[in-house]
Structures are given as C-alpha cells and as structure tokens.
Amino acid sequence: MRRMVLFAATCVVAGAQPRTVLLPGKSPLVDLRFAFLTGAADDPPGKEGIASLTASMLARGGSRTLSFEQISQRFFPMATQVSVQVDKHMTTFSAQTHIDNLDAFYAILRDMLLDPGWRPEDLTRLRDDQINALRTGIRGNNDEELGKEVLYNAIYAGHPYGHHNFGKVSSIGSITIEDMKAFRKARYTQANLILGLAGGYPPSFVKRVLADFGKLPAGKAARPDVPTPKKIDGMSLTIIDKPTRAAAISFGFPIDVRRGHPDYAALLVAQSYFGQHRSSAGQMYQRIRELRGLNYGDYAYLEYFPNGMFRFEPEPNLARPQQIFQVWIRPLELPTAHFGLRLALHELERLVREGLSEEAFERTRGFLSKYVSLLVKTKSAELGYAIDSAYYGIPAYPAYVREGLARLTRDSVNRAIRKHLDTGNMHVVLVAPEAEKWKRRLLANEPSPMKYNAPKPDAVLEEDKTVEKRPIPLREDRVTIIPVDRVFE
Amino acid sequence: MNLVPIFLSLAAAASAAAPSKIFPYSYDQHDMPNGLRVITVPTEFPDVVALYIVVQAGSRNEVEPGKTGFAHFFEHMMFRGTREFPPEKFQGVLQAAGAANNAFTSDDLTAYHTTFTKPDLETILRLEADRFQNLEYSEAAFKTEALAVLGEYNKNSAAPASKLFERLRETAFRNHTYRHTTMGFLDDIKDMPNQFDYSRKFFDRYYRPEYTTILVVGDVQPAQVKSLVNRYWGGWKRGSYRATVPAEPPQDGPRRAHVDWPSPTLSWLTMAYRAPAYADTEKDTAVLDVISFLGFSDSSPLHRKLVLAEQKVDVLNGYYADHVDPYLFTVSARVKKKEDLPSVEDEVTATLAGFKDTLVSTTRLEEVKRHLRYQFALRMDSSEAIASTLAHFIALRRTPETLNRLYDLYASITPEDVRQVARKYFNETSRTTVTLTGASK
Numbered sequence: 001m002r003r004m005v006l007f008a009a010t011c012v013v014a015g016a017q018p019r020t021v022l023l024p025g026k027s028p029l030v031d032l033r034f035a036f037l038t039g040a041a042d043d044p045p046g047k048e049g050i051a052s053l054t055a056s057m058l059a060r061g062g063s064r065t066l067s068f069e070q071i072s073q074r075f076f077p078m079a080t081q082v083s084v085q086v087d088k089h090m091t092t093f094s095a096q097t098h099i100d101n102l103d104a105f106y107a108i109l110r111d112m113l114l115d116p117g118w119r120p121e122d123l124t125r126l127r128d129d130q131i132n133a134l135r136t137g138i139r140g141n142n143d144e145e146l147g148k149e150v151l152y153n154a155i156y157a158g159h160p161y162g163h164h165n166f167g168k169v170s171s172i173g174s175i176t177i178e179d180m181k182a183f184r185k186a187r188y189t190q191a192n193l194i195l196g197l198a199g200g201y202p203p204s205f206v207k208r209v210l211a212d213f214g215k216l217p218a219g220k221a222a223r224p225d226v227p228t229p230k231k232i233d234g235m236s237l238t239i240i241d242k243p244t245r246a247a248a249i250s251f252g253f254p255i256d257v258r259r260g261h262p263d264y265a266a267l268l269v270a271q272s273y274f275g276q277h278r279s280s281a282g283q284m285y286q287r288i289r290e291l292r293g294l295n296y297g298d299y300a301y302l303e304y305f306p307n308g309m310f311r312f313e314p315e316p317n318l319a320r321p322q323q324i325f326q327v328w329i330r331p332l333e334l335p336t337a338h339f340g341l342r343l344a345l346h347e348l349e350r351l352v353r354e355g356l357s358e359e360a361f362e363r364t365r366g367f368l369s370k371y372v373s374l375l376v377k378t379k380s381a382e383l384g385y386a387i388d389s390a391y392y393g394i395p396a397y398p399a400y401v402r403e404g405l406a407r408l409t410r411d412s413v414n415r416a417i418r419k420h421l422d423t424g425n426m427h428v429v430l431v432a433p434e435a436e437k438w439k440r441r442l443l444a445n446e447p448s449p450m451k452y453n454a455p456k457p458d459a460v461l462e463e464d465k466t467v468e469k470r471p472i473p474l475r476e477d478r479v480t481i482i483p484v485d486r487v488f489e
Numbered sequence: 490m491n492l493v494p495i496f497l498s499l500a501a502a503a504s505a506a507a508p509s510k511i512f513p514y515s516y517d518q519h520d521m522p523n524g525l526r527v528i529t530v531p532t533e534f535p536d537v538v539a540l541y542i543v544v545q546a547g548s549r550n551e552v553e554p555g556k557t558g559f560a561h562f563f564e565h566m567m568f569r570g571t572r573e574f575p576p577e578k579f580q581g582v583l584q585a586a587g588a589a590n591n592a593f594t595s596d597d598l599t600a601y602h603t604t605f606t607k608p609d610l611e612t613i614l615r616l617e618a619d620r621f622q623n624l625e626y627s628e629a630a631f632k633t634e635a636l637a638v639l640g641e642y643n644k645n646s647a648a649p650a651s652k653l654f655e656r657l658r659e660t661a662f663r664n665h666t667y668r669h670t671t672m673g674f675l676d677d678i679k680d681m682p683n684q685f686d687y688s689r690k691f692f693d694r695y696y697r698p699e700y701t702t703i704l705v706v707g708d709v710q711p712a713q714v715k716s717l718v719n720r721y722w723g724g725w726k727r728g729s730y731r732a733t734v735p736a737e738p739p740q741d742g743p744r745r746a747h748v749d750w751p752s753p754t755l756s757w758l759t760m761a762y763r764a765p766a767y768a769d770t771e772k773d774t775a776v777l778d779v780i781s782f783l784g785f786s787d788s789s790p791l792h793r794k795l796v797l798a799e800q801k802v803d804v805l806n807g808y809y810a811d812h813v814d815p816y817l818f819t820v821s822a823r824v825k826k827k828e829d830l831p832s833v834e835d836e837v838t839a840t841l842a843g844f845k846d847t848l849v850s851t852t853r854l855e856e857v858k859r860h861l862r863y864q865f866a867l868r869m870d871s872s873e874a875i876a877s878t879l880a881h882f883i884a885l886r887r888t889p890e891t892l893n894r895l896y897d898l899y900a901s902i903t904p905e906d907v908r909q910v911a912r913k914y915f916n917e918t919s920r921t922t923v924t925l926t927g928a929s930k
Binding site for chain 2: 026027028029068069072073075076077078079080081096097098100101121124125128129132135136140141142143144242243244245246248278279280281289290291292293294295296297309312313330331332333363364366367368369370371372373374377378379380452453454455456484485
C-alpha cells in the first residue's frame with residue numbers, strides 16, 4: 001500500500017522549542033491556541049477514543065492542584081473556559097480571555113495542560129460524555145452528522161481514520177488513567193506543539209508561555225505516516241436503518257488534494273461552484289432545492305467540516321494530510337429521496353463532463369477571492385488558520401488562496417475536476433427507515449418519477465425523465481445495512 | 490463624535506464600582522421621515538462590514554389560525570427575487586461581492602444579514618432596498634419554496650429538544666402566539682403551498698419602514714451610510730397595519746406534559762415559569778437573568794451536585810429569554826437515567842425555592858455581575874458578532890442604548906432584589922413541566 005508522508009515543512013528538529021504563531025494587536029481580548037500534532041489517528045487499536053478522552057481530561061477535568069469544580073468557580077467571573085477539539089492529527093486547546101484576567105486565567109490553564117489531576121471522578125463523567133456524544137449527540141439526535149461520519153468510517157475502513165474522533169463505545173470503556181498518562185507523555189511534546197497567541201498580550205507573556213511549555217518532553221517531529229485509503233471500486237452503499245421522518249444522504253471518495261497541493265485552488269473553485277457551504281449560489285442547491293424544492297440545501301466539501309448544520313464557516317485546526325470530496329444532501333422526504341440521490345449524482349456527472357463555463361469560472365473565482373477574507377474575521381479564526389498554514393507549510397490562508405486563484409484559468413479548473421473528481425467510484429450513505437426495502441429498490445434501479453405541486457419548465461421535466469431512470473450501478477455485495485444501534489459501538 | 494472604542498474604560502469598568510456604559514462603541518442612530526431607523530456602528534476591525542436588517546415581525550405576529558410558521562416562510566420568500574434582480578441576478582451580485590448572506594426568524598424578529606468588504610457597501614444596500622420594496626415572485630416559486638420549508642422542518646425533526654420545546658410552548662400558552670414555535674405546526678407547514686395570497690398580505694403588512702431597522706457595523710462612516718440609505722430606501726412607503734396579539738391570561742395552576750421519543754435518547758426535563766416581557770427600566774427581567782446564572786450556570790451549586798458530583802445530568806441550564814411580550818423563565822436538564830427525572834425535578838424546585846428563602850451572598854452576586862460584563866466584552870470580537878448581538882436588542886427596543894440600560898440594571902441588583910423576584914415569579918401555579926424519554930433499545 002502506498003504511504004503518504006506529511007510534508008517536511010511541518011517537521012521540527014527534536015529538542016527545539018514549540019513553534020509559535022503570534023498575532024499581536026491592541027485588542028483587550030487575548031486568544032490562545034495550543035495545537036498538539038496528535039489525534040485520533042494515533043489511537044491504538046482497542047483504545048479508539050483515547051486521544052479525545054485524554055484531551056477532555058485536560059480541558060474539562062481538574063489539574064493536580066485544583067478540582068474541575070474549583071476551576072469552574074475561578075473561571076466563572078472571568079466568563080471564560082477552555083475548549084478542546086480533537087481531529088485525526090491535531091488536538092487543539094483554545095480559549096479567549098480579557099486582558100484584565102490574562103495572568104489569573106493563564107496560571108490555571110497552564111496547570112490544566114501541564115500538570116493534570118487525572119481524577120477517577122473526572123474520568124467517569126467525561127467517559128459518559130464521550131459515549132453520549134456518539135450515542136445520543138450524533139446517532140440519536142443528528143441524522144445528517146451521522147450520515148457524514150459513517151461515510152468517513154466506511155471510506156477509511158481498516159485505516160487509522162476508520163473510527164470517529166470520539167472512538168468507539170466499546171473501546172472508550174476500556175481506557176484507563178494509566179493509558180492516558182502514557183498517551184499524553186508520548187504525544188504532548190514540544191516538537192508536536194504549535195503555540196498560537198493573538199490580541200493584546202504583553203511581549204513578556206510569550207516568554208512566560210514558552211518557558212512553561214518548554215518543560216514538556218522535547219519529543220520527535222510529527223510525521224503522520226498514514227496509508228492511502230483503499231481505492232473504491234465502483235459504487236458502494238451503507239444504509240443506516242433508523243426510524244426517521246426523512247432521508248439524510250452523504251456520498252464521497254478520497255482525493256489527493258489538500259492545502260499545499262498544486263490543484264487546491266482549482267478544486268476550491270469547483271467545490272464552491274458546485275456546492276458552497278450554506279450558500280444558495282451552488283449548482284446543486286439551485287437544481288435540487290431552488291428549482292425543485294426537494295430539501296433545505298445541498299453542499300460539497302474538499303476538507304473535513306464537522307457540525308456544518310450549526311456553522312456557517314468551518315472550524316480551523318482540522319488539518320489532515322488526507323481528505324475526501326464529500327457531497328451533503330440535506331434530508332429528503334422519503335418518497336423523493338431516491339430521485340434526490342439520482343439528481344445529485346446526475347449533477348456531479350454534469351460537473352465532471354461539462355466543467356465550468358467561462359462566466360461561472362470568473363464569477364466563482366471573484367467570489368472566493370473576496371470571501372476568503374471573511375473566514376478570518378475574528379482574531380481567533382485568524383489564529384486558527386495561521387496554525388493550519390504552519391502545519392501545511394503554506395502562507396497565510398487568505399493570501400495563499402488569492403495567489404492560487406490568480407493563477408487559474410477556466411481550463412485548469414476543468415482539468416482538475418476531471419483529474420480528481422469521480423462519478424463512478426464512491427461510497428454513499430443513506431440514513432432512512434426500512435433499510436431492506438431501500439436496498440431492494442436501489443438494487444433494482446426502480447424508476448423514481450417526480451410529481452410537483454407547481455408547474456415546472458419543460459426543460460426540467462425533460463431532465464427529470466432522464467434522472468428518474470438513472471441507474472446507480474450497485475452490486476448486492478456492496479450494500480451494507482447497519483441497524484442504527486450498532487453504529488459507533 | 491468620539492469613534493474610538495473605549496477599551497480601557499471597558500476593562501476598568503469590569504472591576505469598578507460605578508460601571509461606565511457596557512457597549513464600548515459610539516454609534517449613530519437616525520430616523521428617516523418614513524419611519525425607517527438607521528444605526529451605524531464604526532468599529533476598528535478593518536475592511537469588513539456587517540449589515541443586519543431587522544424587521545420587528547416574527548412568529549409572534551402570526552395571529553391568524555392556520556398561519557403558524559409564516560414569518561419564517563416569508564423570510565425564505567425574500568430570496569425569490571424582484572423584477573430588477575431575479576434570484577439568479579441577486580445571487581450573482583452577492584457572489585461578485587464575496588458576501589456571506591443569510592437570514593433568520595425568531596419569535597419577535599426576522600433578520601437579514603450580509604457580511605462583505607467595504608467597497609461593496611453601496612451595492613449591497615441597493616440590492617437589499619430593492620427586495621424590501623419590490624419583492625415579486627410567482628405562485629410556482631412560492632409553492633416550490635414551501636417544500637424547502639418542509640425540508641427545514643425535516644432536518645430539525647431528528648433532535649428531541651425541538652419536540653420538547655414545541656410541547657413546552659403549546660402547554661404553557663393557550664392564547665398568545667408564543668404557543669407555537671417559529672417553524673410552526675406541521676399541519677400549517679404542509680398547507681403553506683396554498684397560501685400564496687396570504688403571503689402578499691404578510692409582505693404588505695410587515696415589510697414596512699416603521700417595522701425595520703438597518704444596522705451597519707464595521708469599517709464605515711455614519712454620513713456615508715445615511716446618505717446611501719436615504720438614496721435607496723428613502724422612497725419606501727410607511728404602512729398602517731398593527732397586529733393584535735392575544736394576551737395570555739394568568740396561569741391557573743401547574744401544568745405538565747410528556748413526550749415519548751420513538752428512538753433511544755437521553756431524557757429531558759424542562760420546567761418553565763411565566764415571566765415578564767423584556768424591560769430595561771424595571772429590574773425584574775435583569776434579576777431573572779442573574780438568577781439563571783446563580784442557580785444553573787457551571788459555577789452553581791446545583792451544577793456541582795448534579796453534573797460533577799452525582800453525575801446524573803450532563804446538560805443543565807436556566808435562562809430568561811428576552812421577549813416583546815411576557816414569556817418564560819426556563820430550566821432544562823438532560824438526565825442520563827430516566828428514573829432520575831423525579832429527583833432532578835425536586836432539586837430544581839428546591840433551588841428556586843432557596844432563592845425565595847435565603848438571601849444570596851453579595852460576593853456570589855458580584856461574581857455573576859462580573860461574569861455578565863466580561864461575557865459581553867468577549868462577544869465584541871468582530872463586526873459581525875457585534876451586529877448579531879445588537880440585532881437581538883434592536884428587535885426589543887430599536888436602539889443599542891437598551892444594552893447600556895440593561896447592564897446598569899444588572900449593576901444595581903441587590904440580594905433582596907433576588908429574593909423578591911424569586912417570590913414573585915417562582916410559584917407553582919405558573920409552572921409548566923415537560924419531560925421527554927426515549928424508547929428502550
């Protein structure tokens with residue numbers, strides 16, 4: 001199996017101090033981000049979830065000197081807290097505090113990260129939280145996120161990305177405090193740390209933080225050495241059998257492109273044109289929702305973007321050397337779900353076949369070159385993006401994207417689309433009731449004629465005649481049904 | 490006009506005995522002859538501009554039977570174009586500006602928001618002025634959009650909390666339009682495609698200058714904003730409609746309801762007490778805010794007991810939700826085992842009763858006041874965040890000044906105020922309790 005090694009730019013000489021990303025300013029607010037280059041991809045087999053649970057024990061558990069209850073009491077008047085996010089290769093602790101409280105806040109935060117308390121009662125609570133996040137938060141209460149996460153699990157089966165960042169219910173229960181201490185000691189090292197500060201902190205604060213975090217083990221450079229996922233051969237399908245009102249659908253396939261890749265800007269244009277997140281300008285949104293009213297929205301992604309139903313912009317610090325191209329079809333009424341899936345696949349085929357027109361190319365490129373500024377509208381986001389740029393070895397993200405866009409032509413975008421986007425080899429996830437019926441209907445390629453509540457242009461009705469019969473070439477051995485209560489177990 | 494953000498005084502204010510104004514920006518507030526209000530807040534954040542257009546009409550205004558969810562549906566229709574800017578062209582202008590554009594509806598307001606870079610200010614104000622004055626859509630587009638609203642209901646339907654709060658409202662209210670959620674009842678949503686004529690009436694009633702405030706926050710100057718608004722919005726005609734929202738009579742006794750969720754999930758308890766309308770001149774609502782932190786925040790004794798020590802609950806919160814008309818003070822808890830629901834309910838009741846009996850310590854009260862001020866300061870981290878915070882208050886009082894008045898009230902609250910407000914509102918007769926449990930595996 002070919003292996004992909006993360007670019008040299010992210011490597012640090014052993015024993016060096018943590019790298020720093022500094023954005024000083026005059027604001028009375030100070031943003032702090034401590035990004036450790038470790039995450040769920042480092043979870044050992046049988047201990048899936050340890051990266052998340054370890055990070056929670058630090059951010060939402062006590063330090064050696066203060067219980068979490070005492071920490072909560074002290075943070076409360078400052079109106080601050082420590083947030084944590086764990087992805088495959090990055091674990092980020094972030095916080096924002098007013099300059100008035102910086103010293104008092106930092107003294108507590110430092111002890112939380114450098115001198116954790118490892119109390120059994122914190123473990124019991126946080127283990128429950130992590131299991132409930134999987135069972136209730138995603139599986140029970142969020143069909144759309146369920147579909148997206150199962151898509152990742154399916155594409156990366158047998159790969160270090162093959163489990164949710166929170167792990168599996170069965171493995172979370174087996175993680176001990178000793179396991180986490182060992183995990184932290186090996187992974188939370190100076191070489192693995194990118195330290196970010198933004199806002200009105202005094203210059204002496206940087207020295208103080210570096211001196212404190214210089215006490216971490218020096219460690220060795222992070223070299224995520226993850227295998228490429230198995231190539232998807234043809235169409236495969238997972239149906240999550242769940243009693244839902246509507247059907248949530250996601251599909252996708254691995255791509256080689258990530259920030260730093262020569263085709264990143266070209267695929268960014270393609271993605272934005274096809275399905276800019278939460279925008280009504282995307283082609284899929286226009287054809288599926290706006291023209292036909294089938295659902296609430298339809299979007300496409302080049303990079304992992306969890307919790308998209310709650311956010312307009314992606315959270316930074318989800319940097320990965322491997323990504324998938326993903327399409328998110330928001331819940332469809334059950335009678336129109338088969339047609340909706342066919343229509344989304346039809347639109348993807350059209351994108352690959354026809355590409356963008358000159359006008360669409362210029363419009364989308366113009367949009368992105370301005371929109372990219374809005375992604376860093378807060379200091380916290382700017383800091384997060386700057387850390388990601390350090391990880392990927394690229395300039396500041398807005399400048400990187402603008403420079404990439406400036407070099408593009410319509411042909412280069414359309415070439416990148418044909419090179420990287422696939423219409424015949426992908427995985428589809430459907431969250432819906434009566435999975436066996438769905439399986440039979442999809443395998444039989446039964447027609448799915450549309451009826452509308454209002455007149456439609458002839459061109460739409462004509463197109464529907466093709467779409468309603470569009471075969472989805474599935475083989476029975478490529479269709480898996482998973483009862484919802486087995487997911488993430 | 491002093492346009493320099495008063496960071497230092499804000500920092501000082503948080504610990505000073507006599508606080509200065511909480512809102513750290515100077516702003517310009519201007520009323521046009523047609524009733525439209527324009528508020529400009531220049532900030533130090535470079536290049537970016539956040540525009541919020543706040544219409545003081547939300548699901549509260551859905552006074553006719555069968556029309557629940559209409560304010561929200563209408564928000565969707567506002568994206569269906571005009572003669573000059575049909576949807577594709579409208580979208581094209583926004584795309585060319587690299588703008589992030591969306592809208593939301595709640596009980597008391599509908600807000601249309603766009604964030605963009607400053608060279609596009611005129612373009613965006615002109616585009617928005619056109620749809621607010623000249624919206625025109627076909628019946629076919631209307632019917633199609635009604636299905637997208639059903640799609641929105643569908644995507645929300647997976648979350649039990651949506652159902653819990655839907656049930657809470659319909660149990661706590663019998664007359665007032667707060668009885669229904671902003672999404673509306675499912676039967677009304679299904680009937681939306683048949684309401685084309687009503688949609689025109691809704692637009693004619695509420696999309697009028699006297700209901701609307703234009704809020705511009707960011708790298709802008711008031712003179713420039715006012716001149717552009719005058720040019721593009723000056724001809725907008727004032728309306729005359731006033732909705733008669735039915736008043737809710739006093740509650741006549743405790744009420745209770747239960748939701749059986751069809752699949753496995755953690756249990757929920759929500760307890761709500763009837764509470765007054767938002768006010769910035771009397772203390773009651775400010776005190777209810779403070780009680781929500783005293784009683785149910787991460788620093789509260791109840792959180793310590795139920796979440797950290799006993800670990801029966803993983804989510805606990807209490808809040809007074811500002812509303813134009815009297816609404817609810819609500820406490821919610823997500824309970825890990827359904828057999829613990831009764832004991833958690835007892836704990837919440839005892840916590841509220843405690844405020845009636847025992848005076849809260851001054852130290853604890855001061856901690857909550859400090860929390861409120863720093864929480865506000867931390868929210869002011871981008872022009873968009875500032876505009877979003879203001880939009881909520883503009884729906885209530887149409888001016889940022891209400892924030893300063895509210896935070897002055899917080900500063901003046903005494904332990905005795907807490908006791909008096911608790912005695913006034915936390916009574917069994919005005920309580921509604923709703924529980925939710927999931928199916929067993």
